[in-house]
Structure formats: structure tokens, C-alpha cells
Amino acid sequence: MKINKVLISVIVVLIITILSACQNNDEVIDISSLQDWDEVLEFGRNKEVNILMWGGNESINQYMDTYVSDNVMELYGIKLVRTPMNAPEFLTKLINEKKANQSRGTADLLWINAENFLTAKEGNLLDGPFTDLLPNLNTYYDLEASDLNYDSGIPIDGYEGIWGRAQLVFSYDEAVITNPPKTYEELKTWVIANPGKFTYPRLPDDFVGAAFVRNAFYELTGDSNIFQTDVSEAQRFALSQNVKDYFISLNPYLWNQGTSFPATQAQLDALFKNGEVTLTMGFEIGKTAGLIQSGVYPNTVKSYVFDSGTIGNSHYLAIPFNSPKKAAALLVMDFLQSPEAQIEKMKANVWGDMPAFDVSLLTEAQQIELSAIQSVSGMISLDELTSKRLPEMNALWISWIKELWVNDIAGKS
Numbered sequence: 001m002k003i004n005k006v007l008i009s010v011i012v013v014l015i016i017t018i019l020s021a022c023q024n025n026d027e028v029i030d031i032s033s034l035q036d037w038d039e040v041l042e043f044g045r046n047k048e049v050n051i052l053m054w055g056g057n058e059s060i061n062q063y064m065d066t067y068v069s070d071n072v073m074e075l076y077g078i079k080l081v082r083t084p085m086n087a088p089e090f091l092t093k094l095i096n097e098k099k100a101n102q103s104r105g106t107a108d109l110l111w112i113n114a115e116n117f118l119t120a121k122e123g124n125l126l127d128g129p130f131t132d133l134l135p136n137l138n139t140y141y142d143l144e145a146s147d148l149n150y151d152s153g154i155p156i157d158g159y160e161g162i163w164g165r166a167q168l169v170f171s172y173d174e175a176v177i178t179n180p181p182k183t184y185e186e187l188k189t190w191v192i193a194n195p196g197k198f199t200y201p202r203l204p205d206d207f208v209g210a211a212f213v214r215n216a217f218y219e220l221t222g223d224s225n226i227f228q229t230d231v232s233e234a235q236r237f238a239l240s241q242n243v244k245d246y247f248i249s250l251n252p253y254l255w256n257q258g259t260s261f262p263a264t265q266a267q268l269d270a271l272f273k274n275g276e277v278t279l280t281m282g283f284e285i286g287k288t289a290g291l292i293q294s295g296v297y298p299n300t301v302k303s304y305v306f307d308s309g310t311i312g313n314s315h316y317l318a319i320p321f322n323s324p325k326k327a328a329a330l331l332v333m334d335f336l337q338s339p340e341a342q343i344e345k346m347k348a349n350v351w352g353d354m355p356a357f358d359v360s361l362l363t364e365a366q367q368i369e370l371s372a373i374q375s376v377s378g379m380i381s382l383d384e385l386t387s388k389r390l391p392e393m394n395a396l397w398i399s400w401i402k403e404l405w406v407n408d409i410a411g412k413s
Contacts, residue, residue, distance in 0.1 A: 031130045031319065031326050040133060044327035046077035051332070053111035055084025056264070059290065063351050067344055068336065076331045083107075087116040094125040094320055105322035108329040112160070113315045114152040115395040120318065121159060127319045127326060129158020134330065136337040137161060142358040146391070147314040153228050153394035160316035161333045164345065165354040166283040167305070167312035167385050168211045171378075175300040176278050182307040184219045188250060195253045197278045201268050202261035203410070204402035208268075208283055209261070211311050213409075214401045216243050218390050219308040227393040236400055247409045259411065273297065285385060286352020289378035293349050303380040305388045312385070313392035314356065339366050346373050354385065 034040055049072075055061055064082050072078040085093075090110060097105050112120060120126050131137055141148060141162070148162055149155065172180040181187040191198045201209030218224055220242045231239075251258030255277050262268040265282050272280035273296060282288070291297040317333050319326055335341055339362055342355040359367065359382065374381050393401075 029326065031127045031133075031330075034130075034133060034327060034330075037133060037135055040327045040330050041076075042327075044076065044078070044325070044329075044331040047325045047328035048079040048081060049108045049325050049328045049332050050081045050083055050106060051109040051111070052083050052085045052090040052107045053109075054086055055082070056266075057351075059351050060353075063345055067350070068332075068341065071341070072332050072335055075335065076328070078328055078331060080332060087112055091116060091119055091123075091125070094120070094322075095123060097322055098123065098125060103322050104324050105320055106324075107320045108323040108325045109332060110318045110320060111163070111315065112318050113313065114154075114392070115399050117151050117160060117316065117318070118154050118395045121154065121157075125321055126159045127321050127323065128160075130319065130330060131156075131158040131161055134161060134334050134337060136334050136339070140339055140357040140361045141337070142361075145358075147356075151314065151316060151395075152392050152398065153230075153396075156316075160318050161337060162356045163315050163317050163336055164342070165312060165314045165356050167285060167354060167389055168208070168215055168310035169282055169285055169288070169303050169305055169380060169385075170310075171272070171280050171282070171288040171297075171301055171303050172278060173298065173301050175298070176275075180279065180304065182304070184216050184246065184306070184308065188246065191250055191253045194278070196255050196257075197276075198253075199255035199258075199261055199268065199271070199277055200281065201265050202263055203405040206262075206264050208265040208281055210398070210402055210405075211283065211313075212281060213243075213247065213405055214393055214398065215306075215311045215390065216246065217393075217401070218311075219306075220246055224390070227397050228391060230394055230396050233400070236397070236404075240401075240404060244404065244408055247405070248412045251409075251411070251413050258413070261410075284352040285354045286346060286348040286373075286379055289348035289376050290350075290352050292378040293376070297378070299377050301378055303378055305380070305385065307388070309388045309390040311392055312354075312389040339363075343369055343373070346370070348373070348376055348379060354382070 029043065061082065069080040072080050090107065151160055181190040200212045203210050203213060217227060221239055223239065255271065262271060268280050271277045288297065288301055288303045292299060292301060317336065319329050323329055339357055342357055343366065345351040345353045346355050359370065
């Protein structure tokens with residue numbers, strides 16, 4: 001009996017030691033200690049990765065919970081856990097953990113960009129740089145592209161991995177409108193001639209509505225360079241006068257006379273579907289095609305961008321400073337950047353998100369698959385989008401324009 005007890009004690013100690021070693025391999029390491037991709041694989045396999053991300057689009061949620069989760073489990077034994085959380089929420093969480101010196105957090109990946117990246121970077125809430133480690137990024141992407149080096153004017157410095165691109169796209173039913181407006185000036189004329197048939201999502205919370213308003217600055221001010229820089233508030237007010245006057249003049253002719261606005265792009269889409277408004281908009285380039293395929297919209301609905309151009313921006317992935325699974329997070333990020341995952345999410349019936357890779361670096365088979373996706377009804381081509389793509393504004397402009405709309409445009413006449 002004594003021997004058995006000793007043996008049992010030894011076994012218990014061994015189990016504890018093994019579990020402890022596994023826990024230590026659960027990465028209390030910094031990204032800077034990872035020398036190459038082989039080390040990322042060594043430390044990253046067979047872990048659980050928690051990604052914090054906006055959860056307001058069921059198509060995106062489905063993509064993450066099925067296609068992505070299945071593939072990272074098959075490739076790396078990684079269990080992907082998606083936690084719905086808006087960027088301001090997870091930034092507050094990380095700020096509090098930073099103040100409390102909490103070196104081991106619960107988040108491993110963040111979906112982030114623009115002003116939220118600025119907050120995270122300035123607050124030292126992210127680990128990096130890591131982009132040199134990622135095989136897919138360094139094989140299939142144009143590393144000189146502006147949005148691989150700057151996020152809304154903020155130097156990335158290797159602390160974000162690009163995930164996708166987006167661009168403001170308008171949709172109309174050609175059975176109702178034969179010649180949709182293609183500039184902001186044409187839009188104003190059309191709105192006045194068709195009162196109550198146009199609106200846009202409410203600022204500051206809806207990113208599509210915010211993009212629609214700041215997009216107007218390019219055409220109505222005639223300036224295309226100043227928005228990538230920071231200027232004084234007085235300069236912003238002076239430059240924005242024409243834009244402010246424009247949107248105030250629209251208010252009486254909007255849906256509900258501009259006294260209220262749809263809270264989200266989904267609500268705007270519902271108004272469009274029901275015929276209450278005759279134009280809608282979005283940032284997913286394949287959204288309209290997806291709604292056509294699912295029978296929500298008729299085949300007569302078309303997508304287009306303004307002749308004067310529309311804002312395009314990019315979205316990214318980052319790793320919190322106190323992620324306990326940093327190498328595993330890199331494995332997930334690299335898969336999300338793979339041509340296969342990028343092409344899958346572009347499909348209209350999946351997400352309709354614009355890929356970020358360099359098309360010229362794809363295989364012939366991948367390019368053929370990409371062409372097939374662009375040929376479906378309601379989809380807009382990457383060539384057309386690229387030719388009319390306006391650069392995203394500096395993050396400080398983005399925040400300021402939201403405040404301008406709330407304080408000086410909404411409800412004014």
C-alpha cells in the first residue's frame with residue numbers, strides 16, 4: 001500500500017508538472033521573442049483563441065463560426081471563440097487591464113481600425129510588430145500599398161495585419177430609377193425632386209452613415225489631400241462650411257423630413273426593400289448581390305459608386321498586449337489573410353467583403369474563381385471600385401465629422 005501511495009504521489013506530481021508546462025506554453029511570451037514561423041507553429045498549435053469583434057452582421061458571424069473555425073481547427077488544432085464586442089468596449093476593457101497591470105488577459109485577437117487603432121496604439125494596448133512573420137501577407141499582398149502601412153493616416157508599424165477592404169457603394173432598383181444620381185450635386189437635385197425618398201443612417205454610431213457624410217467633403221470642398229493630415233479646429237470649421245450647408249439644405253426633403261434617421265444600414269436596407277426610399281448604401285461590396293441571391297432584392301437592383309468617387313478604407317486585426325495566446329493568434333490571422341479565406345469572404349452569399357490581396361500575385365485558378373464571384377448579379381467589379389476609390393480620412397477627422405453632424409447638422413433646417 002505504501003508503494004502504491006508513493007507511486008500515486010509521483011504520478012500526481014508528474015501530471016501537475018505536465019499541466020504546468022502546457023500552461024507555460026500557453027504563451028506568457030511577447031511577439032518579439034518569436035524568431036520565425038516555425039516557432040509560431042510550435043507555440044501556437046492546439047490552443048483556444050478568443051477574438052473580440054463587432055457581432056452585428058450575421059453573415060460575418062456565420063463565416064467566422066463555420067468556415068474559419070473549421071479550417072483553423074483542421075490546420076492547427078485551434079478552437080476559435082468569437083466574442084461579440086464593439087471596439088470602444090474592448091478598448092475600455094484593455095485600458096482597465098493595463099492600469100491594473102494585468103499581464104494575462106482573456107482576448108487574443110481584435111478586429112480594429114481607424115480611431116480605435118489610434119487609441120490602442122497610443123495607449124500601448126497592442127503587442128507587435130508582427131507583420132514580418134506572416135507568410136500569406138508577405139506572399140500575396142502589395143507591401144508598398146498605402147493601407148498596409150497606414151490606417152487612416154496612422155502609421156501601422158507592424159501592429160496591425162490587414163484583413164479586408166471596404167468601399168462606400170450605392171444601390172438602386174433600375175425598375176424604379178433609370179438614371180441614379182452619381183455626384184452629391186446630382187443627389188441634391190434628385191432628392192429635392194423626390195422628397196421623402198432618400199435618407200442615410202444616423203451618425204455617430206453607424207459607420208456607413210458616417211462614411212456617406214465625410215465622403216461629401218471630397219466633392220464639396222474640392223480638396224483631396226488635407227483630409228489625410230491633422231489641422232486646427234478653426235481650419236476644419238472653415239473647410240466644412242459648404243458641407244454643413246449642403247446637408248442642412250437636404251434635411252427637409254429627406255425621409256421623415258430629416259427629423260429622424262435609420263439607426264443602422266440594416267434599417268435603411270429595410271426601408272429600401274419596402275419602397276419607402278429608392279436608394280440605399282453599404283460598405284460590403286457584395287451585400288446587394290447577396291440580398292439578390294437570397295431573394296430579398298429583385299434582380300433589377302444594381303450597385304454603383306459616384307463618378308466623383310467614394311471613400312474606401314481597410315479593416316485590420318491586432319493582438320492585445322496581454323494576450324495569453326499570441327502565437328496562436330498569429331496562426332489565425334495568417335489563415336484569415338490567405339487567398340482561400342479572402343476569396344471565400346468575398347462571395348456574395350458569404351460576406352461580400354472586399355479582399356486585400358494583390359490580384360496579380362494569385363494563381364491562375366484563384367483569379368478565375370475571383371472573376372466568377374464578380375460576375376454575379378448586383379456585384380460591382382474590383383476594377384471599377386479601385387478606379388473610383390478615395391482615400392480614408394485621418395482618424396482625427398473621422399471623429400470630428402461625427403461631432404459636427406450631431407451638433408450642427410442633425411435636425412437643423
